[in-house]
Amino acid sequence: MSSPVLSIENLSIDYLAETTVHAVREVSLTLERGEILGLAGESGCGKSTLAYAITRLLKPPARVTSGRVVFSSREGYDVDLSGLAGDDLRAFRWDKIAMVFQGAMNSLNPVLRISEQLEDVYLTHRPELTKAERRIRCGELLERVGVDRNRLRAYPHELSGGMRQRVMIAMALALEPQVLIMDEPTTALDVVVQREILLEITRLRAELGFAVIFITHDLPLLLEISDRIAVMRAGLIVELDDALTLYTKPKHPYTRRLLSSFPSLTGERGGFVRSGDLASVELDETEQTIEAVEMESR
């Protein structure tokens, strides 16, 4: 039985620049509770615009010209996101829908310790917690994303890129949102760290039950982690199917072209992130060294 947590209905977004750009065109899709929905498509097809629209972060010259986004809570009520403003919108963003964007790791404040930045989320959104309770939660949060809690005292520059991005994911998960929007969250990281973080996200999703919209142009990666994949082209969703069907029986010529542009897809792929069996992946010597360094510094 389907149980959507997010429904995008007939959403269109224009950029009113010198010439009007129809960045998103009549997109309708639902995100099921607890699923990972991959959103693929080449640069400029409208993926980020869609993500920003869902989280109500679009700025002029962007304009929503039609449609709406509806959040269906676990508790059984629906919220039309276009109706939210001010504090309600801000609270909603952290509490129900959280985001991790590309390069988010660079948005940590360089002069504040990780603890202060994580605690700040609780201070703002959970003011009833005592200082001791906040500390405990921050430690738990960090460990949940695979970073030792003694790193709470660190400044961002003392952490690797992978660790900083994990901190951003921890921050997004702080209030246990029901939806996580991830726009190229690991693109800036090397491939081993990227895979570890993806593994963590799929684990956390199983543990906490949030749904994910995962945006990337990296289709092989989406095939590994997504339940369903939507393929976007020139503002339109041209195909939407479960990952296996999309891979084995792509219907749209553009999906076929996108698949064939990744030669690595001709090999056998797909099992290890989902099964959590990272050890079964054979790493070459360089990758092993990178992994060892990462493990040590964690």
Ligand SMILES: Nc1ncnc2c1ncn2[C@@H]1O[C@H](COP(=O)(O)OP(=O)(O)OP(=O)(O)O)[C@@H](O)[C@H]1O
């Ligand atoms: N501020 C803006 N003003 C005018 N046009 C814009 C603006 N931002 C984006 N666009 C246009 O909207 C379209 C969709 O852009 P968007 O960034 O959503 O694509 P994308 O698929 O996320 O690309 P990428 O993978 O490169 O991030 C593109 O044609 C882009 O040029």
